[in-house]
Structure formats: structure tokens, C-alpha cells
Amino acid sequence: MVLVNPTHDVFQSLAHFCERIHTNTLTYTIKHTSTHVPRADYHWWWRAYFTSGSSALYLFAYSAFYFYSKLDITKTVPMLMYFGE
Numbered sequence: 775m776v777l778v779n780p781t782h783d784v785f786q787s788l789a790h791f792c793e794r795i796h797t798n799t800l801t802y803t804i805k806h807t808s809t810h811v812p813r814a815d816y817h818w819w820w821r822a823y824f825t826s827g828s829s830a831l832y833l834f835a836y837s838a839f840y841f842y843s844k845l846d847i848t849k850t851v852p853m854l855m856y857f858g859e
Contacts, residue, residue, distance in 0.1 A: 799829045 803826045810818040837857075847853055 795829070795833065799826050802826075802829075 803822055806825045807818055807822045810821060841847070841853075841856060845856075847856065
């Protein structure tokens with residue numbers, strides 16, 4: 775009989791999710807930026823920052839929406855742990 779730790783499964787799923795988000799953001803940024811470099815567009819680096827930054831902003835905004843709409847956390851320490859302080 776193999777005992778499975780449910781906490782380990784949660785963190786493994788979270789690590790896999792973060793890895794997928796990172797890979798998708800990196801791939802999209804490289805593809806989006808590589809279309810502007812051959813055209814000698816000297817503003818390409820701003821597009822690179824905004825492309826990857828918009829994914830981070832969306833993820834943070836959705837986590838804040840989820841925090842205020844679905845979770846019932848009122849204490850300070852769990853709130854700081856949720857937002858990664």
C-alpha cells in the first residue's frame with residue numbers, strides 16, 4: 775500500500791502550473807519579439823517587456839479577484855502568504 779501525501783500533490787500541481795505559465799509566456803514573448811527585430815524596429819524591447827508583463831498582470835489580477843470573491847480570509851498573515859509577501 776502506497777501512502778500519498780495530498781499536500782505533495784497540491785504543490786506538485788502548482789509547480790507544474792507555474793512551469794507551464796513560464797514556458798508559454800517565454801515562447802509567446804520570443805515569437806512576438808522576433809517578428810519586430812528583422813524590420814529594424816528599435817522599440818522591440820518594450821514589446822518584449824509588455825508582452826510578458828501583461829501575462830503577469832493578468833495572473834495577479836485574477837488571483838486578487840479570486841481572493842476577494844471566493845476566499846474568506848480575514849487575517850493578515852494568511853493574506854500576506856497568499857499574495858506572496
